[in-house]
Amino acid sequence: MSTSICCRCNEEIWPRAVCSSGKAYHPHHFTCKDCGLVVDPTLFFAVDDDVVCSECYLDKHAVRCSACRTPILERGVAAAERKWHEKCFRCVSCRKSLVSTSFFEVNGYLFCRSHYRELFSSRCSGCEKPINRQAVVALSTKWHAKCFKCHLCRKRISARVFWIKNGQPICLACQPVDSQPRNLSTP
Template sequence: MPDLICALCEKVIEGQVLTALEKTYHPNCFVCTECKKPITGGLFQIKDDKPYCQDDYAQLFAPKCYACNKPITDRIINALGHTWHQDHFICALCKVPIVGQNFIERDGRAVCQKCFEEKIADKCKACGKPVVDKIIVALDAKWHADCFKCKKCDKPITQQMFQVEDGFPICAVCATKSSE
């Protein structure tokens, strides 16, 4: 049987042999490409057929979190054109993590649905609740489609023509009755 030669120091290996990347090494010769320290415990990463310890691989090649600028070695959140640790992708207002929730981008920052509705969204002139879906803009205000109704008969205004009384719409039928 031929002698085993270490791929790093090119000396004959006597005693323990470490096999990795289809080569043989003395255990202390199998080192990280970056820090040159022996890779122990069998955990390493490969980049361009070169071994790296876990820490150096993360520092050199893992995506960085936009919030803390540290490597992301577990679940990566891609949002707002950046990568984040899942605990660092938080609502800009309440600071609660928003992974798995709907959010709204506001000035380049994420805002959770709850904060958006409570603190940012326009409020309906009729009911005062946030308007986040279909919206009607009329009379210098925003309205839910279901809330934009006649002040007198309470029916939805579906025609483009309507009258105004005290800042609220009146349908053409009620406006005609009032003028008679």
């Protein structure tokens, strides 16, 4: 039977060795790399192939939740280059869980799809609601296709050419004599 050599003092270990990460220690040399105290061999963490007691691990080495700043000791979520407890990975507006769903990050804050759209999407010049899909761009603003209507007859303007009267869109059927035609664009 071969004898073990303590990695701390380079002396032979007898009668009992404590082993961790391929290294052997005398029981009194099994100490925390941070605080220097003897560590219980059943309650320690290995950090950079060295021994760390549970108190030092929680204080200095444990990954902390981006929301509550407490150590993540069980399952967590890694997203947007940060980590969270599963229970903390939520929309800042409605507190809905974002685990297994799409989310958006703005300035470090997480949002569910509906609150992101509500808060950050372009708004339609006709109905003031968020524009989620393709928009009609006219008169230096955006519109839902169904909301881009003639200011006079309220019919939807679907032609690529329209008229402007007092800064409002007018369809070709209602074309005023004193207005210039404009081209409609869609992004």
